[in-house]
Every structure is written in C-alpha cells, then in structure tokens.
Amino acid sequence: MPYYSDSNRPRPIGHHLSITKPFASARSFLNLYKPQTLGLRFVVLLLILSLVFMLAFPIYSALPFFQAVPITNWLSLDWRPDDGFFGFGLSLTGSFLLVIATLPLSLFAGWVISLQLVDNRKSWINPVSVAILEVWISLPSVIIGVWAIIQVVPMVREVAGSGYSLLTATIGLTIFITPTCTLLFYRSYLSHLDQYGGLENSFEMSVLSRSELFMKSQSSAVVGTTNYIFCRIFGETMVVLMLSGNSLQIPGNLFEGMRTLTATIALEMAYAAGMHETSLFALSTVAIVVILIVLLSQFKRFSNAADD
Amino acid sequence: MRSVFALVPSLFFTTAVAAETVTFAGSSTIMPIMEAMTPVLEQHGLSPEIQGGGSSAGLKAAKMGMAEVGMMSRSLTPREQETINHKVIASDWLVIIAHADAPYQDITSEQVVGVYTGAENTLHGEKVNAIAKEGGRATKKVFDEYFKLAGKLDPGLIIIGANGQAIASVAQDPNGMAYISYIAAAKAIEQGEPIKMLTLDGVAGSPENVRSGAYDLSRSLILVYTDKNQALMDRIIAVLSTPEAAEVFAASGVMSSL
Incomplete structure (x- = not known):
C-alpha cells in the first residue's frame, strides 16, 4: 500500500467543513505560509503590541496630570x-x-x-x-x-x-x-x-x-x-x-x-x-x-x- | 426512586439557595470585621464576598458597580458626599504603641507633637524612633488632624504603611514608637508581640474610655452605596443592628454606632 493513496492524500485545512468554503482565501493563505514564518511574525507583532500597550497605559492615564499641573510644581x-x-x-x-x-x-x-x-x-x-x-x-x-x-x-x-x-x-x-x-x-x-x-x-x-x-x-x-x-x-x-x-x-x-x-x-x-x-x-x-x-x-x- | 435521589444534593444547599451574594470592597481595617460578621450575615440570607484594596478603592468599586457596598475607614469629602450615599456603622480608634520594655507608660500631646515634628528626639532621656504612615491613608489623616500636624511633619520620619511591619519594627526596637488602629494593636499583644499601648495624656485607649468620650482619637467606619442598592443596604443595616452583630463588633474592638 503506498504511503499516500487517493483516499488519504494531503488535503487543504478545513476541507471537510463546508463552513470554511467562504473562507477559501484564508485557507490558501494558511497553506502558502509555512507555520514557522507565520509563527515568528505573529510572535513579534504580539510582543510589540503588548509592550506598546503596557507603556501607553500609564502615559495615557497621566496626560490629565501634565495638563493640569504646571511644570514648576x-x-x-x-x-x-x-x-x-x-x-x-x-x-x-x-x-x-x-x-x-x-x-x-x-x-x-x-x-x-x-x-x-x-x-x-x-x-x-x-x-x-x-x-x-x-x-x-x-x-x-x-x-x-x-x-x-x-x-x-x-x-x-x-x-x-x-x-x-x-x-x-x-x-x-x-x-x-x-x-x-x-x-x-x-x-x-x-x-x-x-x-x-x-x-x-x-x-x-x-x-x-x-x-x-x-x-x-x-x-x-x-x-x-x-x-x-x-x-x-x-x-x-x-x-x-x-x-x-x-x-x-x-x-x-x-x-x-x-x-x-x-x-x-x-x-x-x-x-x-x-x-x-x-x-x-x-x-x-x-x-x-x-x-x-x-x-x-x-x-x-x-x-x-x-x-x- | 431515581427522582428521590435527584433531591439529595438540594439537602446540602438549603441556606445557599436563598442566599444573596453581596460584595464588600475597600478598607483593610473593616475587612476583618466583615469577615467575622459572615456567620451573622449568612443566618439572615446574605452571602458576603469581602475584598480589600483600601478605602479609596472601595469608594471607586461601589461607584462603578463592581461591588454592592464599599467599606471606608475615612469620612467622605463634601464633593464625594454628593455622588454616593453613606452610613456610619462603627467607630475605630488609634493607639500609640511602644516597645514593652520602654521606661514610659504615658505620652502627652505635646510630646507626640514634639516627636512627630522632629522638635524633640528623646523622650525621658531615651532616643525615640518614630514611625508614621504615608499620605493618603485614613489613619494618617485622623492622626494629623487630631494633633494638628498638617505640614509640620518631620521629613526624616520613617514611613511604614503596613500595620504588620510597623508592629514588627516596634517589637524589635526598644526605642520604637508608632500609631496604629486599636484592633491591630490588641491582636498583636494577644499574639504575644512585645509591644504595649501608651496612654495618651493619662487616658488609656480602651473601649470604655472611647465610649465615654474620654479618649478622642477616633474615626468613623462607614459603608458607601449607590441609590440602586438602597433596599439591599437597608437589609444589611438591619442585620448589623442585631445583638449578634453587636457582639461581633465588640469582639473586634470597635464601637458600634447602630
């Protein structure tokens, strides 16, 4: 028996779910970009977003203070x-x-x-x-x-x-x-x-x-x-x-x-x-x-x- | 037969089925009192969830609806009073503590002012290491207002916020002095810490003296709530006015105002 035959050949992600038919473009995206590349970019984006959020929150909350209180104070x-x-x-x-x-x-x-x-x-x-x-x-x-x-x-x-x-x-x-x-x-x-x-x-x-x-x-x-x-x-x-x-x-x-x-x-x-x-x-x-x-x-x- | 077994779990939940969950959030002074009050509240069908976070956090939680009732150990400013309802449930008082082996039992108001403004560094010939609390804390406000220390505090004072660390510090230092709430001091002495409560101007900080008005260094403990929770609040006040609740207040070392 060959390793891959007609019945168990590799198929795209979500092929058995008819609900994914409308998302065909997303499926082809996932097939095209290998997990390693996708993972790295995703992780970097996540890191940047978390850092920006962590720094932005105190700065944003402090804006009323800098508007109300003079610098000499x-x-x-x-x-x-x-x-x-x-x-x-x-x-x-x-x-x-x-x-x-x-x-x-x-x-x-x-x-x-x-x-x-x-x-x-x-x-x-x-x-x-x-x-x-x-x-x-x-x-x-x-x-x-x-x-x-x-x-x-x-x-x-x-x-x-x-x-x-x-x-x-x-x-x-x-x-x-x-x-x-x-x-x-x-x-x-x-x-x-x-x-x-x-x-x-x-x-x-x-x-x-x-x-x-x-x-x-x-x-x-x-x-x-x-x-x-x-x-x-x-x-x-x-x-x-x-x-x-x-x-x-x-x-x-x-x-x-x-x-x-x-x-x-x-x-x-x-x-x-x-x-x-x-x-x-x-x-x-x-x-x-x-x-x-x-x-x-x-x-x-x-x-x-x-x-x- | 099977339908009878289905009723068995309900035997374990007889009180909880009728209980209404109430969240109390705020002052760390009122937290142990409310925790001791839990059995009394549960008898009357209220199931309390108690969180700390400080008086200001409790006010915010009650205003924003994250908790039904806020617990605060300070009085509301006039501006805050317009936004939320409050009810005084008890009064607490501060005592000045020193090490158990200190040679003095009493401290006068002038001596307190002298030590905390930095004017005098010694008391009866012994050096004093005074500990204060940080700004914004209710205990500090009460202390400062009573002794009229506003703006004159010694900048070299050690500031330790947590009661536990202040007690530990006075316990290891024969020259230490701090001011903490009576509940915390009484509990620490009960647990054997080598500290003692000083009498202020000859008056001891005992419950009888506070009730009679002889000892004046007190503050009121209040519960805050929005109009939405008025009915719930009436129920809670009714429970807190019962004799069992009065016992819990007395055991916790505060004086009930209900």
Whole structure:
C-alpha cells in the first residue's frame, strides 16, 4: 500500500467543513505560509503590541496630570500630594542615590565572584555554586526584604539612626542583585575565554590585566550587563519599600531614611484618590522615560550586533 | 426512586439557595470585621464576598458597580458626599504603641507633637524612633488632624504603611514608637508581640474610655452605596443592628454606632 493513496492524500485545512468554503482565501493563505514564518511574525507583532500597550497605559492615564499641573510644581522637591504639591524631584533623587550606591558595589562583587567561578570551573565547587546562585536569583525579593528586616536593620540601628536608611537599602539591594550580576559576567567570561583563554594562560595575566582585557574585548557585554543591572536596581520595589524607611527627604548621610520612586508608587497607590492617583501615573511615566533614555545608550550596541 | 435521589444534593444547599451574594470592597481595617460578621450575615440570607484594596478603592468599586457596598475607614469629602450615599456603622480608634520594655507608660500631646515634628528626639532621656504612615491613608489623616500636624511633619520620619511591619519594627526596637488602629494593636499583644499601648495624656485607649468620650482619637467606619442598592443596604443595616452583630463588633474592638 503506498504511503499516500487517493483516499488519504494531503488535503487543504478545513476541507471537510463546508463552513470554511467562504473562507477559501484564508485557507490558501494558511497553506502558502509555512507555520514557522507565520509563527515568528505573529510572535513579534504580539510582543510589540503588548509592550506598546503596557507603556501607553500609564502615559495615557497621566496626560490629565501634565495638563493640569504646571511644570514648576512637579519638577520641585516638595512631595505633599494631600496639599497639591507633586514634586517628583524627591523620589527621583532618592532612586538615583540608591543606584549610585548599589551599582558599583554589585558590579564589583559580581565580577570578583565570577572570576573565582571561572578560575575554578574544573572543580566540583563550580556546579554547586552556580546552582546556589541560580536559586538565589529566583528568590522573590520579598524574602530578601523580610530577612533583612530581621537581621540587617537591628545591626544598622546599633551604629546610628533608626535602622531604616540608605545604607540598609543598599545592603539589601546588593545582596539581591549580585547573583544576577555574577552569572551574567560568568557566562560572558566563558565565551570570552574561547578566544582569549590561551592568551591569558601563556602570559600568566594578573586579575587586573584580565579584567582590562575582558572589558576591552567584550565591551558590548559589559555595557549590556551594566544597563540591565541599572534597570533592575532602579525598578526594584519590595526591597527598598521595606528597608529604606520611605522618609520624605534627601538623606544627608548614609544613616538617614530616603524615598525612591518605586516605593512612592507602591506605598500610595492603594490609598490615592483623584489627582493623587493621576500623579502616581505621571511618576511612572517619568520612570519609563528614564529607562528609555538609559536604553537608548545601548542603541549603538544593538545596531552593531545586527550588522554582524 | 431515581427522582428521590435527584433531591439529595438540594439537602446540602438549603441556606445557599436563598442566599444573596453581596460584595464588600475597600478598607483593610473593616475587612476583618466583615469577615467575622459572615456567620451573622449568612443566618439572615446574605452571602458576603469581602475584598480589600483600601478605602479609596472601595469608594471607586461601589461607584462603578463592581461591588454592592464599599467599606471606608475615612469620612467622605463634601464633593464625594454628593455622588454616593453613606452610613456610619462603627467607630475605630488609634493607639500609640511602644516597645514593652520602654521606661514610659504615658505620652502627652505635646510630646507626640514634639516627636512627630522632629522638635524633640528623646523622650525621658531615651532616643525615640518614630514611625508614621504615608499620605493618603485614613489613619494618617485622623492622626494629623487630631494633633494638628498638617505640614509640620518631620521629613526624616520613617514611613511604614503596613500595620504588620510597623508592629514588627516596634517589637524589635526598644526605642520604637508608632500609631496604629486599636484592633491591630490588641491582636498583636494577644499574639504575644512585645509591644504595649501608651496612654495618651493619662487616658488609656480602651473601649470604655472611647465610649465615654474620654479618649478622642477616633474615626468613623462607614459603608458607601449607590441609590440602586438602597433596599439591599437597608437589609444589611438591619442585620448589623442585631445583638449578634453587636457582639461581633465588640469582639473586634470597635464601637458600634447602630
């Protein structure tokens, strides 16, 4: 018996349903375009639509705010929404201070740990460490926040202040974000070694020289990692909500409380009404703009990668 | 014979068949009270579904019809009063808590104002780490209005919104101080947290003192509803005025106004 005979020859989709006869053009479309091509275009279209929708919603909801409130009001440092002062400067400054404090720490710690992981990649400790780091990454940030409230806050309280401060938030956030950083550097360093491993071994390069070589040769990976970690730190809400104290001030020293943009939105959204709520949408619009500006710095990297 | 078996499932649904589902949405303060009130409501043929989300979310839900009744732990502004009906069901009050080992039992109004405006950092020689709530929250409004703190709050105050975290923070800090609702404080002390309620100007925040008017730091808990649900609301108020409901209110630590 042949594989395909007259009775079981391949037939167009929907041939047995007379209801599809009016949709003959659609059937021929499906027959012509193979599933792979159709799937990819569909997925890309879906991604673009979801992203545009997610970004457009807060921007659209915030338009009444920008029409009603003058720019001098929301560009100030005075955040008293109950009285009509919606100064975003306070929250933005707090977020930037936190990023400036955490970004170098976490990048440095991540780099050092990833070097150790790479240098010992033949030993049994490597898969164990990588597994631990991957579990750490998957932990919800609330767990890190709760642990830090119990352990870190009393320790900081003994030194100075009330325990909830810029320092506490920095410690908690660094602990949260360093494993992500480590594994990102680890994976790019392994691919870097395919090219430069022999060079590093034959010259017995020191750690500083190897770091310099890595940063020069894989500058796109380093910039990409830095950008990603910046966005994660800027957008992290739960850890800073629980640890930073949410005080309405710019901290004068490390032991004073501060307020970040994400904590403002998370704290006040449940209880905001009217213009207060709209101002929170406007605050999230400002956050989107900041992230997009930082993302644009990667534009050169994306276009270079596309050309390769 | 088979037709008799068909009636068996109905034996399990005798109360539910007559019950009408009512959705309550809003304040996280009233949520546990309504949840404790569920048996009383079910006895009278109402089956409640209770959601949180905050007072403002409850108002919006009631206005837009997503819930039949909104629960709010703050009073309505004059503009909001024009758009929706409300009924006061109970009053709640705030207490100031400190760590159980703190050397002071009492705090005066001047001391509260001093601590929360940042004018004084110490109380009876001990450092005080005061915790406040964020703007927009009903508890904060009541506290600020009573002590006339509007606009004078210390910007360095720690702001912790959730009652649970505020209690945990005061429990671990011998110098901590916060203001929370009486229900939350009483429940935490019952569960063994090392905190205590301070007396304000010598008056303790107990139900008797609130009833007699000696302790004044109270706010009213209200239910909001649109005209469409007037009949349903009358039924609910009738249920909440019964003696069983009064017991539930008393057990929850609020004072019934019905």
